[in-house]
Amino acid sequence: MRNLLNFFFKNGYWFLFIFLEVVCFILLFRFNNYQGSVVFTSANRFASYVYNFSAEVSSYFKLGSINTQLTRENFDLQVENQLLRKRLEQMMPDSSFNKLTTSLSSQHYQIIPARIINNSLNKPDNYITLNKGKADGVEAEMGVVTGNGIVGIVYMISEHYSLAISLLNSKSSISCKFKHNDYFGYLKWRGNDPQYAFLEDLPRHALFQQGDTIVTSGHSAVFPQGLMVGTVDSIADSKDGLSYLLKIRLAADFACMDNALIISDKNRIEQQELESFIVNKP
Amino acid sequence: MIVTFLIHLGWFALLVLCQALLFNNIHIFGCATPFIYLYLIIKFNADTSRYALLLWGFALGLAVDIFENTPGINASATLLLAMTRPGLLRLFTPRDSADNFTPGINSMGSGLFIRYTLLSLLVHQTAFITLLTFSFTDPLTMLVRIISNTLLTILCFWGIEKVRT
Numbered sequence: 173m174r175n176l177l178n179f180f181f182k183n184g185y186w187f188l189f190i191f192l193e194v195v196c197f198i199l200l201f202r203f204n205n206y207q208g209s210v211v212f213t214s215a216n217r218f219a220s221y222v223y224n225f226s227a228e229v230s231s232y233f234k235l236g237s238i239n240t241q242l243t244r245e246n247f248d249l250q251v252e253n254q255l256l257r258k259r260l261e262q263m264m265p266d267s268s269f270n271k272l273t274t275s276l277s278s279q280h281y282q283i284i285p286a287r288i289i290n291n292s293l294n295k296p297d298n299y300i301t302l303n304k305g306k307a308d309g310v311e312a313e314m315g316v317v318t319g320n321g322i323v324g325i326v327y328m329i330s331e332h333y334s335l336a337i338s339l340l341n342s343k344s345s346i347s348c349k350f351k352h353n354d355y356f357g358y359l360k361w362r363g364n365d366p367q368y369a370f371l372e373d374l375p376r377h378a379l380f381q382q383g384d385t386i387v388t389s390g391h392s393a394v395f396p397q398g399l400m401v402g403t404v405d406s407i408a409d410s411k412d413g414l415s416y417l418l419k420i421r422l423a424a425d426f427a428c429m430d431n432a433l434i435i436s437d438k439n440r441i442e443q444q445e446l447e448s449f450i451v452n453k454p
Numbered sequence: 455m456i457v458t459f460l461i462h463l464g465w466f467a468l469l470v471l472c473q474a475l476l477f478n479n480i481h482i483f484g485c486a487t488p489f490i491y492l493y494l495i496i497k498f499n500a501d502t503s504r505y506a507l508l509l510w511g512f513a514l515g516l517a518v519d520i521f522e523n524t525p526g527i528n529a530s531a532t533l534l535l536a537m538t539r540p541g542l543l544r545l546f547t548p549r550d551s552a553d554n555f556t557p558g559i560n561s562m563g564s565g566l567f568i569r570y571t572l573l574s575l576l577v578h579q580t581a582f583i584t585l586l587t588f589s590f591t592d593p594l595t596m597l598v599r600i601i602s603n604t605l606l607t608i609l610c611f612w613g614i615e616k617v618r619t
Contacts, residue, residue, distance in 0.1 A: 185504035189537045192512045193530055199519075200526030200585070213523050219474075222521075226475045292522070294481050296587055299523040335523065364595075 213328060213335050214290050214301045220333040224303055227289040231430055238430060245319055281396055284308055284434040286316075291338070293366040293426055298338040300324050304434060305332040313394055314436040321400040321423030322346070322388060326434060334434075340366050340426060347392050348401050350378075351385040359386075359401060359420065366426045368405060371418040378416065382407060386420055393443045396435065465494050466514060474521035477610075485595075486602035488610045491518055492578060495536055496571055496611065500543055501554040511536025524586065531582035538577055546570040559615040571611055575604040 180187075214220060231238075286308075290301035304310050306329050316324040316336045324336040324344065337344050340361050348371060349356035357374035371386065384404045390397025402420040410417045437443070469491040477488045495511055515529030522528065543557060546566045555561045557570060579600040587596055 185508060185537075188505060188508050189533065192508060192533050196512075196515075196526040196530035196533065198526070199516075199529070213525070214521055216520065219520050222471065222474070290521075292478070294484065294487075295522075295524070297523075301523075 213299070215305075215328055215330045215333045215335040217330065217332075220289065220301060220303070220330070223289040223301055224333075227287060227303075227430075231287075234428075234430060237428075241319070282309070282436050284310060284314075284436075286310075286334075286432050286434050288429050288432050289333075291426065291429060293340060296363055297342055298340040298426075299327070300336040300338050300429075300432075302326075302334045302336060302432065302434065303332070305329050305334050307331050310334045310434055311436065314434050315395040315399075317395075317399060317433045317435055318424050318429050318431065320425060321402065322395055323424045323426065323429065323432065325394055338426065339369060339422065339424070346395070346401075347389040348386050349389040350380050351387050351398075353379060354389075355380070356389045356391065357415070357418070367422060369402070369420050369422055371404075371420050372410065372415070374416040374418060376415060380404065386418075393437045393439075396437065462494070462498075462510070465497075466510075466517070469494055470514070470517045470521070473518055478522060482606060483602070485599050486606040488606045489575070489578070489582075489603060490607070490610055492532065492535065492575065492607065493611055493614060495532065495539060496574060497557060498539075499554050499556050500547065500551075504537075504540060507536040507539060508533060527582060527585045530585065531578050534581045535574055535578040539574060542570060542573050542577070545573070558619075559612070560619055564612075567615070568608060568612070571608050572604065575607050576600070579603050 214223060284304055286302040286304040288300055289303050292298045300316065300323065302310075302316065310326060310329050312326055312329060314326045315322060316326060322339070324338045324341075325346075326334050327337045328335045339346070339359070342361065342363070344359075344361060346359045347356055348359045355374060355378035357371040359369050359371055361369045382404050386401045386403065388395040388397060388399040388401060400423045402422040404418050405421040406419040408417045408419070409415075473489070473491040477490045481487055491514055494514055495507070498507060498510070511532045512529055515532030518528045518532075519525050546562065546569055547555075548562055548566060551561060557567065559567045562570065583596050583600050583603075590596075
């Protein structure tokens, strides 16, 4: 008996080691499907407070480049405004159509401006931390967009912060289509380069060429239709030869993001309920 | 006793914040990141109990994980380092040193200290990169990251040692 006790006393650290390693692996493997684990991410109160503070400090140093970017965006918008005004004048006779489109775009989607307080690029699974949470009306599965293009989908939320799955994440899969026609595929990231992602499952008979613009398809109800994603960089065949595999140059610059918009479709829950019927029906 | 604990706690906070806010954003050539927070584990006195080492290692790894959104990965790698450290340190302990010496360039000399940190960091990085990528499909990239992270971290430790003395 004494020998046994001695043994445990002498080698107890082995048990502590194994116990703690088991705790680590539980954390590692349950993270993906356990919403409560938001405590162990940068969206918890203390870590996000620290990141918020550091983002506030560093945003002062970015003011110059943000200004130039805003001026450029302003210019683009002005040009677009001119163009749209001209088109509106042409369309004036049919005013009912105009009313319909504008009311759809303004009522359907709710927009919450947020700041990106933490973001990574070089891991196999990257996440974005935002400074808006449950209290500001953010919910899981809302889309995250910057001025240049879409960047991710909200994954976990705490009271005042939220954690979004970046496009640069192996779990991310977003339904996208061409701007000029409706052939669609799924956008996935395959690691390494944060500037490029791949569009998979695009049918063989789709019509497109290099340099075409890719936008969101609006099928998933996370993003509205027509948000900028990127441009076609190169074209290849998928492994099984049944579909195209496009290398997409992402429009959003993940290395330099500060402000973002969180968008949600107000009718999203209705659509999800409707779609869940298909899954539940035998 | 309490004083050394508070000193360690101060180092803990400082290193975790430096790692989260500064060093995690460094990717030299797109892959090399210094793991500065391991300095705490490297520098514990030679006579620190294994239990204390394990608990510090676990807490340290978990704190960095929380900032990095990699739950459990840094924690388990750092835990492994804390477990193997007494053995590694014994390999490189100079002959006539006291029981409770602090590992460092002053007490061990540059050669032994660098060899000690090199081996420790290789243990940590191998575990860390393996868990992070979780596949062996691209062993070359893994190897490059393990080696570049290790070398860059050693350079940082050497710099800290030189500044502190």
